[in-house]
Amino acid sequence: MSRKSSMSIALARVVVLAVLTSLSVRRTFAADNGSPWGANYFPNVPLVTQDGKTVHFYADLLKGKMVVINFIYTKCRDSCPMETAKLAQVQRLLGDRVGRDVFFYSISIDPERETPAELKEYADKFHVKPGWLFLTGEQSDIEVVRKKLGQAARPGENGLTGHSTSVTLGNEETGQWMQDSALDDPSYMAVMIGDWLSSWGHQSPAPSYAEAHTVDADRGSYLFRTRCAACHTIGHGDGVGPDLFGVSRFRDHDWLARFIATPDKMVADGDPVATSLYAKYKQVQMPNLRLGDPDVAALIRYLDAQTAKTRTSARSAGQRLPEN
Helix, strand or coil: CCHHHHHHHHHHHHHHHHHHHHHHHHHHHHHHCCCCCCCCCCCCCEEEECCCCEEEHHHHHHCCCEEEEEEECCCCCCCHHHHHHHHHHHHHHHHHHECCCEEEEEEECCCCCCCHHHHHHHHHHCCCCCCEEEEECCHHHHHHHHHHCCCCCCCCCCCCCCCCCEEEEEECCCCEEEEEECCCCHHHHHHHHHHHCCCCCCCCCCCCHHHCCCCCCCHHHHHHHHHHCCCCCCCCCCCCCCCCCCHHHHCCHHHHHHHHHCHHHHHHCCCHHHHHHHHHCCCCCCCCCCCCHHHHHHHHHHHHHHHHHHHHHHHHCCCCCCCC
16 A cells, blocks of 8 residues: 555544544434434344343343444354454453443344354454343344344345445444444544544543554555454464464465465365364454455565564563464
């Protein structure tokens, strides 16, 4: 990505946040007169949590709360694992606010085949913390919820493989609702949830300019941050997936390039290393990100550069190098 393109994206987000600031003020005042997005709009259908508890969608999950809602199914091998990993990053960024004044809900779109126990196992794979419920229920009830949130499947679309990757962000009390991509930058989404949905009531202190991130003009760095960092670190231990410190030194280059490009195919074809990794990391399928050869090469160069940087920093500080 060019520096000009990166700066354009950054500036666009500043404009969006400025616009949403003014919208949040107007919507907050409108809610004082009675928001239309309440009990008369949202269904109060029963759902079941990953712990087997029955709750009601509006009365128990929405009323008076700030919420983050997406739809997943545990056997998804495409976008769902990354969506969940990204939201887990957002949960970490919001800290103890999740479960106190912000609540996360992931609702199964394959409820006839997914039990609460399976949802609990799925949540555990992504190191989900308290304040995030995984929910199942009757298919018809879930379809009503999807429709009300603007996430119903389009006519003729496969209800599973074609499901939306959007996440619904809402503050039921003030009547503020919006949709974002579940694959968006976690830091950006955390600001939208933590500040905008709060009507600035819990706005985080602004960092100094010295702490500001530089605009990322390196393609490999950009790809790692937006596609890989939800599951992997470079020298900071395993996450949902393995630590990638020194990965190009102990994996054959051609194998690594193929695995980054088509991990799903390599697992399906029975590649011994790919299937071993799949089993070791709780059968979380690395998604096929549909990266072309230039992007794969950029990622590998970035992994090499960051490995060298981490190694130099560790030696200078007298720290032990990460083990693979």
